Amino acid sequence: xxxxxxxxxxxxxxxxxxxxxxxxxxxxxxxxxxxxxxxxxxxxxxxxxxxxxxxxxxxxxxxxxxxxxxxxxxxxxxxxxxxxxxxxxxxxxxxxxxxxxxxxxxxxxxx
Numbered sequence: 001x002x003x004x005x006x007x008x009x010x011x012x013x014x015x016x017x018x019x020x021x022x023x024x025x026x027x028x029x030x031x032x033x034x035x036x037x038x039x040x041x042x043x044x045x046x047x048x049x050x051x052x053x054x055x056x057x058x059x060x061x062x063x064x065x066x067x068x069x070x071x072x073x074x075x076x077x078x079x080x081x082x083x084x085x086x087x088x089x090x091x092x093x094x095x096x097x098x099x100x101x102x103x104x105x106x107x108x109x110x111x
Contacts, residue, residue, distance in 0.1 A: 001044050002027050
């Protein structure tokens, strides 16, 4: 799921992209709480988007100690950057929910 989302992330304009490390941290947060995982890629991506939409609005502490937060590049809590990224997750979740053809998925993932 992380590699797939990184591919999706690469389709966004540069100012809307997340760092790879940030994506990995969001994934850990999204899936550590509930150990029952969806059986489809679609459901897994939707869960990730729905969770990340809220979580991205706040700073995520760097558990490795390499830095204070993994997402300082988005500025402080509830910043304009964070709200823009949260909105992108909302839009992406809607596109994933409505995806019903290979062409829909190519638009989401990239060709």
